[in-house]
Amino acid sequence: MxxxxxxxxxxxxxxxxxxxxxxxxxxxxxxxxxxxxxxxxxxxGGIGIKVTVRLTLTRRPTFILLNVYLPIIILSFLNAAVFAVPVDSGEKLSYVLTVLLSLAVFMSTVSGMLPTTSNHTPYITIYLSCLIVISTLSVLMTHSFKM
Incomplete structure (x- = not known):
């Protein structure tokens, strides 16, 4: 056959x-x-033919590395680089606000990529939240020193 x-x-x-x-x-x-x-x-008993199909999918770790982790690392360094900008330059507050907004937008993008049915909060979300808190404190400190 x-x-x-x-x-x-x-x-x-x-x-x-x-x-x-x-x-x-x-x-x-x-x-x-x-x-x-x-x-x-x-x-x-009216039972038809049963067909089983196996489908194997593989993750693309390079995609996650380049599109999620690399930007987070760069934003982390940019967040820490605020202390290298001189206070007298007048650009420190705008730099800190730009980094804060970038973190907020990126966190929104990353949260849209994560499954909503997760039982626990992903470490990447916790890390981004900490970066946003640090960046917010930097904005407040920079603004208070400017006054």
């Missing part, structure tokens, strides 16, 4: 990073011809 199995992925309809789901259109076709073996669902 010859069994022909064909699987074709017609297209990816939707990728939801937050829910970690992929919606696709696909066709799974199995064909064989055996005159002696014919399936009659009535003989088995």
């Amino acid at each position: 010859t069994v022909s199995v064909k699987f074709s992925l017609d297209g990816v309809l939707k990728v939801d990073d937050v829910e970690q789901t992929i919606t696709t259109n696909a066709v799974f076709k199995v064909q064989w011809m055996d005159e002696l073996l014919k399936w009659n669902p009535d003989n088995f």
Whole structure:
């Protein structure tokens, strides 16, 4: 008996990073011809043929490294670099505010990438929250020294 199995992925309809789901259109076709073996669902309580499909997906660690961790490291250094800007330059407050806003926008972006059904708070969210608190304190301290 010859069994022909064909699987074709017609297209990816939707990728939801937050829910970690992929919606696709696909066709799974199995064909064989055996005159002696014919399936009659009535003989088995109306049960049809069961097909199990295994799909293995792999994560892309380079994507997360370049698009999440690298910007966080750069923003951390920029946040610490505020102390290198001279107070008399007049640019310290605008620099601190720019870093604070960048952290807030990036935290919003990262939180949109994380699953909402998590049982605990991810370490990256805790770290970004600490950076925002430090940056806010820097803004307050810079503003108070300017007055």
